[in-house]
Amino acid sequence: MGKQTFWAGIGLGAVAGWTIAQQLWAINEVSQKDAHRSLATERNRGAPGRTFEHSTETDAFTRSHIIENGIERISYLPKQRKHQTPLLFQHGMWHGAWCWQYWQELFAQWGWESHAHSLPGHAGSPEQRPVARCTLDYYLAFLKREVDRLPQRPVxxxxxxxxxLVQWYLKFVGDLPAAVLVAPWASHRMLTPENLWRVVQNDPLGALLSAATWTARFGTHNPAAAAWMLTTRGAIFSPEELHARLNPESMLVLYQHNPPYWTPPERVNTPLLWLGGEKDQAVPEPQVRQSAAFYGADYRMVSGAGHNLMLEHNYRSTADTINRWLAAQKIP
Known part of the structure; x- marks a missing residue:
């Protein structure tokens, strides 16, 4: 019995030491990051040139899919363009440009030009640095590059x-014609006791894998976990189909969107639409609602929807809500 207690103590000590070392490493990593410095530095180290190109046409739009200088881009150009301002879609954790397909098709039918890109290490954009070392300021530099390459400032x-990243853009770069935040991270912090306990309680293996690998494995390590975190019954993709498309993600991004590394901007002049899913497990609807109130944004709750609003069973009505809101803002 004494030997068992001894080895159990050794094991617990090793786990505790590993956890403490990880936390110190994460704090050191994010403490050294500076959004302004990242924005002023060319971050793209992708292979130069165009390595993939494919286009398709329908009666309503032309779809262009390219990978150029290490970045995947999917663009929809409407045959009957009704708006001058383009839409630029930015995916979240684990996803890529592919997740916007169904909304991009709808908005093209409604006369909107739209573009979606994949951050490095996501979908068709090759990894440029280890995923575990990716941070929000690193991703922000790529988002700014995508905004700057368009001939007109996008929504x-x-x-x-x-x-x-939209919130970071508005704070560190500037205002836009409008912005739509779809089940976004909270305005002030993401690593709350409530959020951490919900993940540990519902996906203990995912939480353990995240701690062991320092990548955000919770909610994505198997189809059931992905379905619980991201969707509801009747979503476009089955749990197996969704899980097969997901990529690893850094834990540092979650650390960085918390004080003292992040505080929201005191004032935003950009018109904002904030959307929350009633059944969202990743960012619970009350947190989304509170964040919208902080920013003074227009808020809409999507009934019966999970986190992936653009891939839920009611994706079409949610897109229509956005389209109507953009019309009310008189976006040209």
Whole structure:
């Protein structure tokens, strides 16, 4: 019995030491990051040139899919363009440009030009640094590059972590014609006791894998976990189909969207639409509602929807809500 107690103590000590070392490493990593410095530095180290190109046409739009200089881009150009301002879609954790397909098709039918890109290490964009070392300021530099390459400032649409990047853009870069935040990260912090306990309680293996690998494995390590975290019954993709598309993600991004590394901007002049899913497990609807109130944003709760609003059974009505809101803002 004494030997068992001894080895149990050794094991617990090793786990505790590993956890403490990880926390110290994470704090050191995010403490050294500076959004302004990242924005002023060319971050793209992708292979130069165009490595993939494919286009398709329908009666309503032309779809262009390219990978150029290490970045995947999917663009929809309407045959009958009704708006001058383009839409730029920014995906969240684990996802890529692919997740916007169904909304991009709808908005093209409604006369909107739209573009979606994949951050490095996501979908068709090759990894440029180890995923575990990716941070929000690193991703922000790529988002700014996508905004700058468009001939006209876009309406920025961000989902989940992409919604956090929209907030970072508005604070560190500037205002836009409008922005739509789709089940976005909270305005002030993400690592709350409530959020951490919900993950540990519902997906203990995912929480353990996240701690062991320092990548955000919770909610994505198997189809059931992905379905619990991201969707509801009747979503476009089955749990198996969704899980097969997901990529690893950094834990540092979650650390960085918390004080003292992040505080929301005191004033935003950009018109904002904030969308929350009634059954969201990743960012619970009350947190989304509170964040919208902080920013003074227009808020809509999507009934019966989970976190991936653009892939839920009611994705069409949610897109229509956005389209109507943009019309009310008189976006040209």
């Amino acid at each position: 920025l649409v961000g989902h989940s972590m992409g919604g956090a």
